[in-house]
Amino acid sequence: MWAEKGGENKMDEIKISVKQLYERAKQMLDDGMDTVILSILTSDEDENVPIALSLEAAAKDTPYEGVDYDEIEAVS
Numbered sequence: 001m002w003a004e005k006g007g008e009n010k011m012d013e014i015k016i017s018v019k020q021l022y023e024r025a026k027q028m029l030d031d032g033m034d035t036v037i038l039s040i041l042t043s044d045e046d047e048n049v050p051i052a053l054s055l056e057a058a059a060k061d062t063p064y065e066g067v068d069y070d071e072i073e074a075v076s
Helices: 016-032
Strands: 001-003 008-011 035-042 050-059 061-073
Touching: 016 035, 016 050, 016 061
Parallel strands: none
Antiparallel strands: 001 008, 035 050, 050 061
16 A cells, blocks of 8 residues: 655555545546546645545646545544
8 A cells, every 4th residue: 555665654545435536437438538537636634645536627728727526524
């Protein structure tokens, strides 16, 4: 779950609901999006605790106009 890089711990995994992931992916496809940037959000108190997955998508014809979609909260 953790990757050691340059002497620092780096979060590289998050556990999320498959149903919520599917719903966001379907919404992006329905909106005509072609690419998505996924970012793992961490707790303000502890940067090593993943709390949600952020999604910003774009279409081929407007690649620099990202659209934010609802975050997907981490599950335990």
